[in-house]
Amino acid sequence: MKRENLAVLGLGLIGGSIAASARARDAVSSVIGWDPNPEACAIALARGYVDAIELTLGDAVANASLVVAACPVPQVVSLLREVVTEAHPGTLLTDVASTKLSIFEGMQIEMPEGVEYLGSHPLAGSEKSGPSHADANLLENRVVAICPGPNTKAESVGRLEKFWQSLGARVVSSPAERHDILLSLTSHLPHLLAYLLAAMPNREHSPYLAGGFRDMTRLAGSSPHLWMGIFQDNRTELLARAMEFRSKLDEAIASLEQTGDVGGVLKKQMEEGWKMRTSWQAL
Amino acid sequence: MKRENLAVLGLGLIGGSIAASARARDAVSSVIGWDPNPEACAIALARGYVDAIELTLGDAVANASLVVAACPVPQVVSLLREVVTEAHPGTLLTDVASTKLSIFEGMQIEMPEGVEYLGSHPLAGSEKSGPSHADANLLENRVVAICPGPNTKAESVGRLEKFWQSLGARVVSSPAERHDILLSLTSHLPHLLAYLLAAMPNREHSPYLAGGFRDMTRLAGSSPHLWMGIFQDNRTELLARAMEFRSKLDEAIASLEQTGDVGGVLKKQMEEGWKMRTSWQAL
Numbered sequence: 001m002k003r004e005n006l007a008v009l010g011l012g013l014i015g016g017s018i019a020a021s022a023r024a025r026d027a028v029s030s031v032i033g034w035d036p037n038p039e040a041c042a043i044a045l046a047r048g049y050v051d052a053i054e055l056t057l058g059d060a061v062a063n064a065s066l067v068v069a070a071c072p073v074p075q076v077v078s079l080l081r082e083v084v085t086e087a088h089p090g091t092l093l094t095d096v097a098s099t100k101l102s103i104f105e106g107m108q109i110e111m112p113e114g115v116e117y118l119g120s121h122p123l124a125g126s127e128k129s130g131p132s133h134a135d136a137n138l139l140e141n142r143v144v145a146i147c148p149g150p151n152t153k154a155e156s157v158g159r160l161e162k163f164w165q166s167l168g169a170r171v172v173s174s175p176a177e178r179h180d181i182l183l184s185l186t187s188h189l190p191h192l193l194a195y196l197l198a199a200m201p202n203r204e205h206s207p208y209l210a211g212g213f214r215d216m217t218r219l220a221g222s223s224p225h226l227w228m229g230i231f232q233d234n235r236t237e238l239l240a241r242a243m244e245f246r247s248k249l250d251e252a253i254a255s256l257e258q259t260g261d262v263g264g265v266l267k268k269q270m271e272e273g274w275k276m277r278t279s280w281q282a283l
Numbered sequence: 284m285k286r287e288n289l290a291v292l293g294l295g296l297i298g299g300s301i302a303a304s305a306r307a308r309d310a311v312s313s314v315i316g317w318d319p320n321p322e323a324c325a326i327a328l329a330r331g332y333v334d335a336i337e338l339t340l341g342d343a344v345a346n347a348s349l350v351v352a353a354c355p356v357p358q359v360v361s362l363l364r365e366v367v368t369e370a371h372p373g374t375l376l377t378d379v380a381s382t383k384l385s386i387f388e389g390m391q392i393e394m395p396e397g398v399e400y401l402g403s404h405p406l407a408g409s410e411k412s413g414p415s416h417a418d419a420n421l422l423e424n425r426v427v428a429i430c431p432g433p434n435t436k437a438e439s440v441g442r443l444e445k446f447w448q449s450l451g452a453r454v455v456s457s458p459a460e461r462h463d464i465l466l467s468l469t470s471h472l473p474h475l476l477a478y479l480l481a482a483m484p485n486r487e488h489s490p491y492l493a494g495g496f497r498d499m500t501r502l503a504g505s506s507p508h509l510w511m512g513i514f515q516d517n518r519t520e521l522l523a524r525a526m527e528f529r530s531k532l533d534e535a536i537a538s539l540e541q542t543g544d545v546g547g548v549l550k551k552q553m554e555e556g557w558k559m560r561t562s563w564q565a566l
Contacts, residue, residue, distance in 0.1 A: 123493035143490060172490040179491075185483055186491045190499040193476060195556035196531045200468055200524075207426060207455040208462075208469045209563060210406035215498045216473040220560040224553035231539070231549065239539040241483075246532055248479045249525065256514070256522040266514065270507035273478035277503040280492060 003029040004163060007064035009057070009079060011035040011044040013126060014096050015070025016134030018167065020049040024136040027166035034060035035131075043131040058086045066163060068120075069095040073229040077106030080117060089114030092156055096122055098187065099233040100147045104176035108149075116156050119176060121145040121183070122169065127221030140168035145183075147176040184237035189245060191227055192238065194219035286312040287446060290347035292340065292362060294318040294327040296409060297379050298353025299417030301450065303332040307419040310449035317343035318414075326414040341369045349446060351403075352378040356512040360389035363400060372397030375439050379405055381470065382516040383430045383459035391432075399439050402459060404428040404466070405452065410504030423451035428466075430459040467520035472528060474510055475521065477502035 006028040008019045015035070022028045033050035034057060035041050041053045054060035061067050061083050069079050076095045080103075083093060089112065097103055100119045107117040124142035126133065144164040148157050161171045174182065198220035201209060231238055248269065255266035289311040291302040298318070305311045316333035317340060318324050324336045337343040344350050344366050352362050359378045363386075366376060372395065380386055383402045390400040407425035409416065427447040431440050444454045457465065481503035484492060514521055531552065538549035 123491065125495075143493060145491065182488055182491045186488050186493070186496050189483075190480065190495050192535060193480065193532075194499065194560075195553045196528065196535060197473065197476065198556035198560040199531070199552060200472075200527065201559065205465055205469050206563070208406065208428065208465045210426060210469070212408075212473050212502050213469050215501050216477065217556070217560050218498050219495050220553075220556040222557070224550065224557045228550055228553060235539055235542070239536065242532065242536050242539065244483065245479065246529065246536065248482070249476075249529055249532065252475060252479060253522065253525050253529065256518055256525065259518070267507065267511055269482060270478045270503075270511060273481035273500070273503040274505070274507045276484065277477075277481040277500050280489070280497075 002065075004066040004159075005030050005032070005064050007032045007034065007061045007067045008050070008070055009034045009060060009067065009083070010070035011037075011040040011049065011131050011134075012070065013129045013131070013133050014122065014124075014138075015068065016040070016044055016049050016131035017136065017138035018068055018070060018096070018122075019044060020047070020134050020136040021139055021167045023049065023051070025166060025168070027163070028066070030063075032060050032064065040131045044134075047131075047134075049131070049134060057082055061086050061091070062088075065091055066159070067091060067093045069093070071095075072226050073097045073099055073103070073233045076103050080107060081109065084109070084111060084115060087112065087115045091115050092159055093117045094120045094146075094160060096120055098125075098183065098230045100145075100176035100179045102233050104147060104149060116153060118152055118156050118160050119147040120160065120164065121147075121179065122164070123187070124169075125222070127218055129223055129226070137168070139164070142169050144169040144171050145179055146171055146173050147179050148173060149176070180234050181237050184234055184241045188230060188234055188238045189241040191219045191222060192231070192242060193245070195224070195227075285348075287349040287442070288313050288315075288347050290315045290317065290344045290350045291333070291353060292317045292343060292350065292366070293353035294323040294332065294414050294417075295353065296412045296414070296416050297405065297407075297421070298351065299323075299327055299332050299414035300419065300421035301351055301353060301379070301405075302327060303330070303417050303419040304422055304450045306332065306334070308449060308451070310446070311349070313346075315343050315347065323414045327417075330414075330417075332414070332417060340365055344369050344374070345371075348374055349442070350374060350376045352376070354378075355509050356380045356382055356386070356516045359386050363390060364392065367392070367394060367398060370395065370398045374398050375442055376400045377403045377429075377443060379403055381408075381466065381513045383428075383462045385516050387430060387432060387459035399436060401435055401439050401443050402430040403443065403447065404430075404462065405447070406470070407452070408505070410501055412506055412509070420451070422447070425452050427452040427454050428462055429454055429456050430462050431456060432459070463517050464520050467517055467524045471513060471517055471521045472524040474502045474505060475514070475525060476528070478507070478510075
């Protein structure tokens with residue numbers, strides 16, 4: 001398999017980390033970077049995340065065989081559609097957004113011969129953002145989800161898997177719709193709960209905030225703007241998960257309301273949570 | 284100030300860590316251990332957490348000037364009341380339970396001359412438990428809350444503060460009732476949410492559980508039995524916090540239900556959570 005020429009569009013935390021990792025591991029033949037923000041370009045170039053910066057999208061993808069769009073969810077489709085017109089045969093397009101269905105649907109357009117889109121989602125974010133927090137080891141031992149459609153070529157799946165694996169990641173695969181359903185529970189709901197919890201303490205609570213509260217609200221340090229885009233995109237599934245969580249909370253509340261029954265429903269819920277939590281070897 | 288003779292009653296994670304830390308830092312004159320479980324005694328002795336193990340409570344506290352009851356919430360009062368009858372003048376009794384009001388009230392009994400109870404709560408637990416997870420540095424840079432009452436002697440407050448500080452902790456103080464109100468938000472509610480969330484995924488979600496979910500459910504690895512005792516003891520306040528959280532969740536759900544309004548209430552909640560989270564220097 002010949003080595004990829006990589007173009008990374010968007011040099012924030014994720015894009016910068018992917019570029020840096022690809023170079024550090026010599027995983028590709030070359031890394032071209034592009035970002036609408038000149039400061040991000042300067043940082044990426046100065047820190048050696050990329051071989052070169054190009055100022056236009058066309059130049060950035062002109063020689064690329066693999067294009068990674070690393071921008072917020074709402075911008076992925078318009079960016080990749082622009083790239084499609086500039087890409088040459090054999091170019092594989094992917095993205096790193098946290099939701100996959102709307103992007104998959106948005107990319108069901110007429111493509112030039114040999115150009116293909118196949119979505120990715122590295123489960124390796126951070127509450128930090130920006131190229132100065134990029135980390136060449138960000139994907140090491142992390143999971144990257146990819147979302148082939150019914151017409152995706154097996155060769156393209158193989159190429160994309162190989163690329164992510166070469167950055168140290170493990171690849172899992174599911175249709176985009178399924179991906180968004182699963183992630184609404186494993187990622188989007190936890191973010192929502194963290195934002196809500198983090199807003200509750202006031203000044204008087206400060207001395208009593210310890211490790212538990214810190215862990216439970218770390219995700220609330222993530223950019224609200226970025227996550228608003230994710231919540232909006234996966235609104236229906238997130239809503240369903242939030243309502244499922246509310247049902248469980250209602251049960252716990254009802255159990256707490258009955259003095260004598262604290263040991264009933266709530267106890268079962270706690271034991272179930274503990275059992276699930278302690279059985280996840282991977283965590 | 285003369286050095287304390289320390290008795291630690293209960294040699295689990297917290298009791299074992301306190302004993303180990305006091306010895307490792309040479310913070311006290313001697314450390315006597317007691318635990319109803321012979322295996323915990325054997326581990327504490329073998330690992331050098333204590334100078335000696337005593338088999339009866341009476342022997343354990345016979346020469347103690349400072350007694351730390353490190354057992355689950357529901358057992359603290361009965362254990363300390365038993366100790367009271369054995370303690371000699373000048374003995375200061377404390378505990379390390381996560382709730383303080385019911386214990387404070389339970390200790391408003393006639394005490395022998397010069398014997399006093401003053402509650403403590405080290406905000407330094409772990410989802411692990413048992414003496415084999417004890418750590419002599421557990422309290423380093425952590426907070427210990429103490430809860431003086433209207434009749435607590437200033438000298439006793441000073442002694443207890445000095446003891447916790449000698450183990451590397453920072454001491455904060457509030458009345459027991461206030462403590463339980465504050466902790467219901469900063470610790471008990473997060474535990475409840477973690478248990479509920481941890482129970483939600485099934486086998487299909489496993490590959491998609493990453494760092495965010497891990498952090499959001501770490502607390503669900505805490506002993507349900509231990510935490511059931513804490514929830515029951517602080518039931519009224521936990522219930523109030525759970526209902527406050529439900530109101531916030533209801534608002535978020537209503538916002539998600541209105542397609543066009545996702546950017547309204549929910550956006551404000553997220554920005555508020557982010558602002559609070561990123562302003563806590565200590566976390």
